[in-house]
Amino acid sequence: MKSFPIIDLHCDLTGYLAWIANSTPLDVDRIGCAIPHLQAGNVRLQTMAFFTPTEPGSAAFTLKQANLFKSVLPQAGFVPISKLEPETGFLQQDQLYMVAAIENASGLCEEDEPLAKAFERLDEISKLAGPLLYISFTHADENRFSGGNFTPGIGLKPDGEELLRSLSGKHIALDLSHTSDAAAFDMLTLIDRENLNIPVIASHSNFREIYDDPRNLPNELVQEIVRREGLIGINFLKKFVHPNQPEVLLEHILYGLEHAPHALAFGADFFQESGVVGDSYFHAEHRNAAKYQEILRSLERQVSVEDLQQLSHGNAVRFLQKLWPKM
Secondary structure (H helix, E strand, C coil), rough: CCCCCCEEEECCHHHHHCCCCCCCCCCCCCEECCHHHHHHHCCCEEEEEEEECEEEEEHHHHHHHHHHHHHHHHCCCCCCCCCCCHHCCCHEEEEEEEEEEEHHHHHHHCCCCCCCHHHHHHHHHHHHHHHHHEEEECCCCCCCECCCCCCCCEEEEEHHHHHHHHHHHCCCCCCCCCCCCHHHHHHHHHHHHHHCCCEECCCCCCCCCCCCCCCCEHHHHHHHHCCCCCCEEEEEEEHHHHCCCCCCHHHHHHHHHHHCCCCCCCCCCCCEECCCCCCCCHHHHHHHHHHHHHHHHHHHHCCCCHHHHHHHHHHHHHHHHHHCCCC
């Protein structure tokens, strides 16, 4: 089987570099999206999600990652993508592209700050990092904007409503991966009621029908993302695949190809490992980005080459072309 170019919707490389002293993008034993792993897996576009917990200092930590994105990662060999790139056949070029995203809007505005700070920092981060692929409003816990997947009954809050309205027409997608179900449905309802122009994705989420975890998508949200022509990035974290059965990752992919064939992509969610031998957040079969081609080969007898192309990059390219249309 040929090697497919890969677009991945989510990793925490910038958070790793910002958090861990003396870390580099070449640390193959500490993070699955280190540059050698990405190159071995034929990754052509890697999304760098600026993650922060909801705590004092979250805005400064996100800004630190934006600066690393601008200064350190290009020196290491990453090429920032432009809004014109999806129209130029960039996957055929021998380059490792990157695009920025925000994982947790607490990185825009802390809990005790005026909401106006969120809009100011969004502009500042966009100037540093270029076009943003998406914003998620929370991480696992609730914040001033909405409930997270650890707080299932908490929906969208008033500040979240204002932030959502501000994204209309900005060519930045809304990421539902860490929202509570209640918040996700509240967001979709507001988008529809006020006719907001906001694409919707789940950048690193699996399927609750395959493995029942609050971080995985219920079928109702899967179908909402499909209806809105969004993306769903398959997550490699074993907690969301299945804690003891690595082969269940293929079940998630096959379910996605059946129920969301034009939305399915990769969103592996690689972040720093503990450094303890034998102790990983990922199954060995999915532990780093070098595994992408092996995973695709394991599917080739069950699905078509076209399906593999759409999963590996085609659906994501089509989404980017729609998100950033030619002006």
